[in-house]
Amino acid sequence: MYYDHFVLPFTIGLNVLIIFLIVKYIRWIRTFSRQEKKLILKGMFSVKTLKAIKETFLESLVHHKIFRTNPFLGYMHMCFALGWFLLIVMGKTESMVYHTSALNPPYFAIFFRYFHPANETFPYSNVFAFIMDLILLFILSGLFLALAKRISSRIVGLKKATRHRPLDLLILTVLWLIFPLRFLAESFTSGLRGGGSFLTHTAGDAFSTFLPLDALAYPAWWAYSSALGLFFLLLPFSRYMHIPTEIVYIFLKNWGIRQGKTFNAFSEIQVYSCSRCGICIDRCQLNTSLGLNDTQAVYFLKKIRHGRDYSVQQENCLMCGRCEASCPVDLRHNALRLSKRPDLIRITKDTYNYVKQLPFTPAKVAYFAGCMGHLTPGVIRAMRLLFQKAGVSYTFIDENGGVCCGRPMLLSGNQNAASVIVEKNKAILQASKAEILVTSCPICYKTFKEEYGLQMQVMHHTEYIDYLIQQHYLIPRPSEWRTVFHNPCELGRGSKVYAAPNRILQAVSQKINTPYDDENSLCCGGSLANTYISGAQRHRISTDALRIYTSYQPDVLVTACPLCKKTFAKKPDAIPVKDIAEIVAETC
C-alpha cells in the first residue's frame, strides 16, 4: 500500500471539503419548491444534462466567455481551471494505467511522482510524464499572468479589478503556492531519482547541482500537500466556493430553475457562484461615467455573501443588464438585485377605480403607445402613418388615456402594487380581443410579455415594422442617412430583440456598425430602475453615452424607446435623435 504521512493534510482537507459541500448543497436544494424539485427530476434524465455538461466544460473550464472580454484574461482563467482539471484527470489516468486499478486513493494520483519509482516504466509512461509536465507549464504560465494582473490589471484588459477581502487574498496566495510547490516537489524528486519530463526533469537536474535535494524533496511534498489541504479547508469561507457552486448552478439552470421574484436558495447559489472576476466593473456605466466603485454586481453579491449592509447597492443600479450580458458565470444580476428591493407600497384594486375604461373599436391589431409613448408624440404620429401606409386596420387602445404597464412599480420592488396595476391593465388589453398587440415602449413590451400572460401576440413596433417590411406591406426606400442604433436596454438585453431593428436600419439607411451594437449597447441614463443617483449624475451618464455614439459621426442617432429618446434630448445641440418608427415613416 502506497502511503506516507504527508498525504494527510491533503486527504483531511479534501474530505472535510466534500462533506461540507454535500451538506451545504443538500440543505439549499431541500428548500426548493415542489415544482422546482420536479423540474430537477425531469431535467436530470434528459438532454438538458448533456447541455449542462457542455456548458460546464465551456464556462467552468475553458471560460470561453472571458475570452470575449480579453484573450489574456480568458487564457489566465483557463490555465487555472482547465489546467488543474487536466492535471487531475491525466494524473488519475496515469495512476490507473500504472496501478491497473481504478480503486487507488485520490492522493495516489496527486502525489504520483512521489510514490512511483522512477526507474519502473509502464505503458506510455514517457508520454504521460511529458503531458503532465506540459499541463504544469500551462498552469504556471497562467500563474505568471495572474501575478502580472496583480501589478497592473490593464495587462489583461481590466481597467478596474475587484477589491478583495484579506482572507480572500490569503487563500489566493495559498492557491498560487500550490503549483510552484508541486513543481518544486516533482523537480526535487526527479533530481534525486530521475523521472519526470522536459520540465521537472530538466529543473531537477539543474537544482541538483546546487541544492541538497535529499534534504529538500520530502519537505517539499509536505508543503505541497499542506498547501492543497489548506486551500480545501479555506475554500468554503472564500470566493473560491464559486468553483464547485458554479457547476451546481449550471446544472440547476439547465434543468429549468429560474431566479424568481424572491431571494431564495437558488439566489444563494448564485451569490456563491460569483467568482469575483470583476468583468462587470468596467461594463458598469456607474463606474465609467460616475466613478462609483462599490455598487457593481460583484460588490453587491459580495456584500450579501458576507452579511454586510447592501441597502445602497440594492437601489443603486440602472438594471441596464450590461453586467449580465458579460458575466462569465451567466448570473441573473437584474433579477437578483430586484429580489432584494423591498415591497413597501400597499394599494388595492379600489385605488384605480377612477380609471375609466374608454371605448375603442375592436380590430385585429391593437396599438399601445404607453405612458412614455405619449410623451413622444412624434413616435405616435409615425406609427399612425405606418399603419395607414401598410393598410392595417388597428385600434389605438390608450389613445385617450391608459393604465401604466406596472414596470416602474416592479423595478422599485413593489410587486404587490404592480400586480394590481397589471390586473387592471390586462383586463383592458384583453377586452380589445386583438390578435396582435403592438407597443412603442420596450418597457411595456417586456412587461406585457413576461408578466401578463396575454392571449395575443405581443410585438414591439420594431418587430412589427420589420414584419410589415418583410411582408412588403411597407416598401421603404433606402436613404443616405448614416445611422447609429442605440438598442434600448429593455428591448435588446431585456427582451433579446436584436435582429429586427438591425434589419430595418439596414433597409432604410446606411447603418454604421459600432462596438456598442446589440448586447453591448449603452444605458441612456434615463433608467427607471435607479432611485439612488441624482439628476446631475444621470445627466453625466447620458452625456457620455451620447458622446460615444456621436463619435461614429452618424447623421441621426436612432433608438426604439421613447424614454431613451427623451433622455438623449436633454442635451442641447446634439445630433438629432429619432425613433426607428420615425425613420421608417420618413422613408416610406
Place this chain on the structure above:
Amino acid sequence: MKVIIIGGGPAGCEAAYRLANEGIQVDLIEKESTTGGHLNNWYQLFPDRKSAQEIGQLLRANLEHPNIRLHLNTEARNLQKTAAGRFSVLLSDQGLLEGDALLLTTGFKLFEAQRKEEYGYGIYNHVITSVELENLFSNHLLQLPEGKNPKRIGFIHCVGSRDEKIGNCHCSKLCCITAVKQAIEVREMLPEAEIFCFYMDMRMFGPGYEEMYREAQEKYNIKFVRGRLSEASETLDKQLVIKVEDTLIGKPLKMTLDLMVLMIGMEASEGSREAVRQLSLNQSPNGFIQSADPHYGTNRSNQKGIFLAGCSTAPMNLTDTLTDARSAACEIAAYLKQISSSK
C-alpha cells in the same frame, strides 16, 4: 485705453455707450446685421407695455459715438489673453482687435421647444412659442393657420426652465411676467376667447409685476391654473388635448385648446459656452458664466480683465440687463484707471 465688447444686445450697447462717455475706446462686435439681440423679436415690454423697438432704437442711436467702433456681421472667432495682460480677438473677417479689457455680453439662447417633445412643438399645428406670439403681435394678427380666431388659448409656463428632466434646474425669471403680459395682449385682441395660464409658481419679482398679475385676473379675466402640463395630443380637427393636474384642487384635468403658447426659457448662449472654453472661465452648473462673487463681483469673472454683463451670467429681464451693463461699465472704467496708474 480700449475695451472690446462681445455681443451687441442691450447689455453690449448700453455698456459701450457708458464706456464711450467716459472717454474710453470701445470695439463692439455683433454677429448679426443689427444690434439689439433678442429685443428685436419683442413687440411690447412689461410692465408698462412700452414698444420694444423704441428702446432698441434708443440703444442703437447711442452707438453713434466717436469712441465706439461697431463691427456688425462679425463673429469673434478666437479670444486670447496676451502675456502683457491685454486681450486679442480674432474676427471672422480676419481682423484682429486688441484691448485692455474684455466685456462678455454674450447673452442667452432660447430653449428649443422641440426638446420637450410631449408638448408637441413642431409636431402639432397649433403650438407656438412665446417669441412667435410676439411676432404675431407685431403683425397685429392672431389667427390659426386655418384662418380662424382661436377660442381657447393656453399659456404653458416653465418650458425648459425648472425642469430637471430636461437638465435645466434654473428659473428663467421673466417667462411668468411675459405670460401675464402676453395673456393681456391676447385678451385685447380677442375679447371673447378663454385664456388660461398653467404655472408652477407665479414669480412676480419686479416693480409693477404683481399689480399686473392681479389686473390680469380681475380686469382681463385670465384664468391661472397651478399645474404643470404633462402631455398634449391632437384631435382629428387639429384641436389640442392637454393633460394637466390642477394641484390646488388636486385633480387631473383634461381640456381642449385651440392654441397653445409655450413660454420658452433661457439657456446659456453658444457664445458664452465658447468664451468659457477659450478663456478658462468658471461656469455655473446651469451653463451660464459664473461671476467672481454673487454679491460684490457680479460683473467680474475669475480672470482679471474679463468682465461680464447681462444674460451671459444668468437670465435677466431688460431692466436688470441695462442696469448690469452700466454697472459693468463702471467696474471696467475703474479697472482701466487702476492699470494705467500702475504702469
